[in-house]
Amino acid sequence: xxxxxxxxxxxxxxxxxxxxxxxxxxxxxxxxxxxxxxxxxxxxxxxxxxxxxxxxxxxxxxxxxxxxxxxxxxxxxxxxxxxxxxxxxxxxxxxxxxxxxxxxxxxxxxxxxxxxxxxxxxxxxxxxxxxxxxxxxxxxxxxxxxxxxxxxxxxxxxxxx
Numbered sequence: 001x002x003x004x005x006x007x008x009x010x011x012x013x014x015x016x017x018x019x020x021x022x023x024x025x026x027x028x029x030x031x032x033x034x035x036x037x038x039x040x041x042x043x044x045x046x047x048x049x050x051x052x053x054x055x056x057x058x059x060x061x062x063x064x065x066x067x068x069x070x071x072x073x074x075x076x077x078x079x080x081x082x083x084x085x086x087x088x089x090x091x092x093x094x095x096x097x098x099x100x101x102x103x104x105x106x107x108x109x110x111x112x113x114x115x116x117x118x119x120x121x122x123x124x125x126x127x128x129x130x131x132x133x134x135x136x137x138x139x140x141x142x143x144x145x146x147x148x149x150x151x152x153x154x155x156x157x158x159x160x161x
Contacts, residue, residue, distance in 0.1 A: 004028045004084040004114065007073050009036050009127065010050050011043040012148045016125035018057050020088035020116050025061045027114075032082065033058065037070040044131055045151070057145040074109035085113045090123045134158040 006024055010017060010033075025031045035050050045053065051066045058064045069076040073085065085105060087098050095115070102113035118125075125143055134140050134157040141149045141158070152158040 001029045002027075002084075003030045003032070003082050004086050005032045005034050005073070005077060005080075005082045006086040006088075007034045007036060007069070007076075009038065009043065010054055011045055011127050012130060012144060012152070013050065013054050013057055014122070014125045014127055014130055014144050014148075015142075016088065016090070016118050016122035018145060019119050019122050020086065021058055021064060022061065023116055024086040024114070025058075025064050028084070028086075029063060031061075031064045031086070032080070033064060033066045034073075034076060035066070035068040036073075037068050039070070049151075053145070053147050053151065056147040072108075074105050074111050077105075077111045078109055083111060085111055087113055087115055089115050089117050090126070 004024060006021055008017065021031065021033055033054055035047055035054065037047050047068050051068060054066045058066070077083070077085065089095050089098060098115065105111045105113060130140050130143050134152045137159050139159040140152065149158060153160055
């Protein structure tokens with residue numbers, strides 16, 4: 001069985017994340033979307049809520065599951081018998097950082113990394129930009145899955161235009 005993990009903070013999950021997840025799910029028998037638990041960083045959404053929002057966003061992908069991890073990603077991969085990490089790339093800056101991480105993950109645990117370039121229509125998206133736009137009342141409905149937009153609106157963020 002071909003297994004891979006697609007890690008991230010997903011705070012919040014964007015349509016760019018979903019694009020990468022859909023495309024990676026087509027390549028693997030099982031894809032785990034793993035939410036990073038970073039106790040030193042307060043997110044917009046808690047880990048459990050991010051996991052719920054991700055599950056809603058990928059509900060139609062039967063080979064995708066959602067999990068969380070704390071610590072080194074390679075430790076998660078070893079503990080769960082996952083030989084491949086899938087990372088989405090938006091721009092050259094992403095590649096430079098992610099290449100270094102991929103080389104280190106291979107050195108530490110023999111885990112390979114597959115880079116998936118984001119589709120052009122979502123290549124500009126990032127969670128931080130979505131949060132900034134929503135914080136100032138901007139409409140992010142075309143940038144995030146419906147569940148995320150609904151939750152942002154319920155928090156008094158974004159715009160219902």
